[in-house]
Amino acid sequence: MQKKQYSMKWKVIGVLLLCWLIPFSFLIAVMGIYMATNHSDMTAMSYQSQLDFNNRICVERLNRAVADSRQVSYDGDILSIRKQYQQGIIGYDTAQKRYTEYLASKFQHSDTVSSVILWFEEGDPASFGSSTYSERSNGSYQQIRNYWNRDHEAVAGLAETLDTSVGFLVRDNTLYLIRNLMDNHYEAQGVLVFCINQPYCFNSISQYPMQDGACVWVNEEEPLLCPSQEREEWEKRYDDMGETSYQWIGGQLCVTDTRAGDSYRLYSAMMIKKNVTMFPFNGYPYVVCGLVISLILMLYAVLWVFRREVTRPVETLSDGMRHIEQGELGYRIEEKMYNSEFLYLTDAVNRMSDHLKQQFHKIYQEEIALREARIMALQSHINPHFLNNTMEIINWEARLEGNVKVSRMIEALSTVMDAAMDRRKRPEVRLAEEMGYVNAYLYIMKERLGKRLTVELKVPEELMDCPVPRLILQPVIENAIEHGIVPNGSGTVTIRGYHDGQYLFLETLNDGGLTDEDRQRIARLLDLNYNTSQEPAGNMGIANVNQRLHILFGSPCGLTMEEEEGKVTARLTIPWRME
DSSP states (O other): OOOOOOOHHHHHHHHHHHHHHHHHHHHHHHHHHHHHHHHHHHHHHHHHHHHHHHHHHHHHHHHHHHHHHHHHHHHOHHHHHHHHHHTTSSOHHHHHHHHHHHHHHHHTTOSSEEEEEEEESSSOGGGSEEEEEOGGGTOOHHHHHHIIIIIHHHHHHHHTTTTTSEEEEEETTEEEEEEEEEOTTSOEEEEEEEEEOHHHHTHHHHTOTTEEEEEEEETTSOOBSSOGGGHHHHHHHHHHHTTOSEEEETTEEEEEEEEEETTEEEEEEEEEOGGGOOOOOTTOHHHHHHHHHHHHHHHHHHHHHHIIIIIHHHHHHHHHHHHHHTTOTTOOOOOOOSSHHHHHHHHHHHHHHHHHHHHHHHHHHHHHHHHHHHHHHHHTOOOHHHHHHHHHHHHHHHHHSOHHHHHHHHHHHHHHHHHHHOTTOOSEEEHHHHHHHHHHHHHHHHHHHGGGEEEEEEOOGGGTTSEEETTOSHHHHHHHIIIIITTTSOEEEEEEEEEOSSEEEEEEEESOOOOHHHHHHHHHHTOTTSOGGGSOGGGHHHHHHHHHHHHHHOTTOEEEEEEETTEEEEEEEEEOOOO
16 A cells, blocks of 8 residues: 655644644643642632522522412412302303413513413313413413323322422423412312423523533422433432532533522532633743744744745646646746756746647647548448439439429439538538428438328427537438338338437437347447448448447437337437537
8 A cells, every 4th residue: 555645845844843842742731730730629619609600590580480379379369269160150261261361460471480370179170270371481382282281190299299388390301380279278279380481590501601511400300401311411420529519520620509499499510611611821821922932933934935945836836737637738837936956847847738739739630630531431321222212213203293393302302412412511500401401301202102101390499500410310210211111111200309408319200110130230230339331231321320429429429229119219319509
């Protein structure tokens, strides 16, 4: 395996950097050790104090939600509506409406609560209860549906154990606050459930810009804020720290805090971003700056000289060689060189480029002449039987009928012979002109075969300006008539055209079928390496057409023949262009 080679520029830069990298790295390491041993505790305590402050904000907002739930229990409006319903003073619909209006007046614009659900102990809770949500806190009806479908049984089980206290429950990253509504005899009449707006209550922790991950716990419930797949890792991290308020884990600072709230306790943990725990290096900044400035100045001086004398000339020579490699023969390097070695190399490259251009031009002219000779040779193989048959028909018609038909035959023959002789030596013509040759040929063949030959032309007008090789369709149509229509006595020849934006397709279809012998003959004639000199003159047409298209345009242009649905299709593929 060949060893990878690097440029001269990078080798010199590597040597210079290495001479400075070892002492500079040693100095940085000493500085890092100093900072880690003297400032890590101070930094950790600073972020732990910040977490304590953030935790205090979270507790204040959760306390507000607890106070709101206590107020609902103390003012007695809900239990009063409940009592009127039980005594028959108001009906079910009226009670439901008053419950909803009361909850909406209290919580529809709440910041701490996103939705509120009220239900009573007797009967089906979902059939006699009420709810509302705060659009301000991203509450929604779907949130309430999720409660009834997913979380109600767990909430009801916790409510049975609460008595007059407040409970918290975490279900699928949703935090619920639950309070029983007690009557004067301290008997639970209903349950009030708050879905806490976590983005508001915990945003002092979740949105803290210096954290790289955070997690909170309310009482002993499941953790919040952190992704579900990381919860076990956070719980283990919190348990491992124990009474310690911070710990360095894999070079990253983790701080924790706990704070008592109104009838609950809030625990929190936060990972600090590594890039913000970089400690100040007192006393050494000037030393480091001096070393860096010295290194930069020295590197600049060396690299400036190296670039002017070596790198730039090498790049210029390489760029010139790329131009020549991409086919820009005769390309000259004009940039000034500052030393004799590269001046000599530049002159040598320029002389080589001029010589290659001259040689290539000579070879190109020879190749063009050879290709034109081959094309002209292929175009000259027009079936002489066609001219003989045409003259025979004209002679026959001249003897049996009047001059009008003879005149038309002569005009058609003149058109075809003009195309064959090509006095203006044009390798390509517009498709419209080519179709003129085709129509002249088809007129002659219709006169020859009469009603036995039916022709259908399906070539759209939009294709008529596309350039095509001269006399490219006539041999294919002649083959379709001679091998498909004449042996069967009668038939239809269809000529159609279309394009796909890249290629023009001209297809000739006839009613004849293909035998195994026909398929072998077609495969042989369309083989570009096959020597057609051994074939009878009547078989040369399709071979010449295929060879002409390949010589002019290359693959995938050419002629293909296949049998589809009882018809033989000959397809010409030509580049799609518009004059």
